[in-house]
Every structure is written in C-alpha cells, then in structure tokens.
Amino acid sequence: MTFPATLAAATPINLSSSTVKIHITSPLLHTSSYAKATFNRRTNLISSVKAIVDNPTRESTSEEEETPAKIGARVRVTVPLKVYHIPKVPELDLNGSEGKIKEYIAVWKGKSISANLPYKIEFFQKLEGRGDAPVKFFAHLKEDEFEYLD
The missing domain is CATH 2.30.30.50 (SH3 type barrels.)
Incomplete structure (x- = not known):
C-alpha cells in the first residue's frame, strides 16, 4: 500500500477460506475502503493485499x-x-x-x-x-x- 492505513478485520478470520475482506480507514483519503487479503494456507500468512477504494476523492483543506x-x-x-x-x-x-x-x-x-x-x-x-x-x-x-x- 502507498498510504498509511489502520486495518481492522470486518469479519473473523477463517483460515479455511483463501480471501478475507478487511476494512481500511485512511486519514489521508478521509474515507473508508476495503481490501481483499489473500492468505497462504500452508504458512497461515498474508501473501497479498489488494485495496478496493470506494470513494478516492480527498477533502480539500x-x-x-x-x-x-x-x-x-x-x-x-x-x-x-x-x-x-x-x-x-x-x-x-x-x-x-x-x-x-x-x-x-x-x-x-x-x-x-x-x-x-x-x-x-x-x-x-x-x-x-x-x-x-x-x-x-x-x-x-x-x-x-x-x-x-x-
């Protein structure tokens, strides 16, 4: 990711499935977004994260x-x-x-x-x-x- 974000799981992590939806709150974008995290089942680690931004417009100061x-x-x-x-x-x-x-x-x-x-x-x-x-x-x-x- 190219911006700092606070990650909080929207749903409990189920390691039997390969993807989990994660809620992202970004202070730079002044909006909330979602990310799709792909887990490696063998190591139980996140292998990739893809951000899905709902509303990428920034509020001007x-x-x-x-x-x-x-x-x-x-x-x-x-x-x-x-x-x-x-x-x-x-x-x-x-x-x-x-x-x-x-x-x-x-x-x-x-x-x-x-x-x-x-x-x-x-x-x-x-x-x-x-x-x-x-x-x-x-x-x-x-x-x-x-x-x-x-």
Missing part, C-alpha cells in the same frame, strides 16, 4: 486552497538570513532582499507534507565576484521570515 494565490507574489526578507549555496560567493545575507514566490512545497501531489521551509523564493541580484549580470538563485524560507509586498 483551506491550506491547499490558499497557496495558489500566494505563488507569484513579491516578498521581502525581514530577518537576518545568510545563505551559503551560491557558487563563487562565500556567504550572502538576504535581509532586505526582494524576490518572488515560485512554489509552495508543503503540499506535494495533493498530500500535506511536513516541510520545514515550505516557500521556494526566486531572487535576482547582482553579486560581487559574479560579473555584471544579475544572478538567479532560489532560497527556501518560512512564512515568518518574509513579508508580502503586493
């Missing part, structure tokens, strides 16, 4: 609905924040830098994940040691590390 409006917004970094991942630049303080939100990664493939720094922000800056053209780079930030300009 308010967090998922708000994020598309934030993508593309102009932001300014408000805390002292040093980054070290830009080539040929030993360190860079982003405090006061302006950028654009490119991605919100706390929701991935419709599932909420626990990203520590969920906002991917794109910056264009002229940097010493990198020539005259502005350098494009990304940084991941928390919401309390920047303010919206729009």
Whole structure:
C-alpha cells in the first residue's frame, strides 16, 4: 500500500477460506475502503493485499486552497538570513532582499507534507565576484521570515 492505513478485520478470520475482506480507514483519503487479503494456507500468512477504494476523492483543506494565490507574489526578507549555496560567493545575507514566490512545497501531489521551509523564493541580484549580470538563485524560507509586498 502507498498510504498509511489502520486495518481492522470486518469479519473473523477463517483460515479455511483463501480471501478475507478487511476494512481500511485512511486519514489521508478521509474515507473508508476495503481490501481483499489473500492468505497462504500452508504458512497461515498474508501473501497479498489488494485495496478496493470506494470513494478516492480527498477533502480539500483551506491550506491547499490558499497557496495558489500566494505563488507569484513579491516578498521581502525581514530577518537576518545568510545563505551559503551560491557558487563563487562565500556567504550572502538576504535581509532586505526582494524576490518572488515560485512554489509552495508543503503540499506535494495533493498530500500535506511536513516541510520545514515550505516557500521556494526566486531572487535576482547582482553579486560581487559574479560579473555584471544579475544572478538567479532560489532560497527556501518560512512564512515568518518574509513579508508580502503586493
């Protein structure tokens, strides 16, 4: 299975039969489903489980609905924040830098994940040691590390 589920037997297990229907409650799908488990009669162990989902639609959360409006917004970094991942630049303080939100990664493939720094922000800056053209780079930030300009 690709999602965590709580299994509870819907009927007592009868090892004389080869298949048993199992009730599944999934917190990710917000629905209940059924699975068909096939037992190996010789070893009395489950050999395969096939999930049968009655209603695969997820309930959308308010967090998922708000994020598309934030993508593309102009932001300014408000805390002292040093980054070290830009080539040929030993360190860079982003405090006061302006950028654009490119991605919100706390929701991935419709599932909420626990990203520590969920906002991917794109910056264009002229940097010493990198020539005259502005350098494009990304940084991941928390919401309390920047303010919206729009």
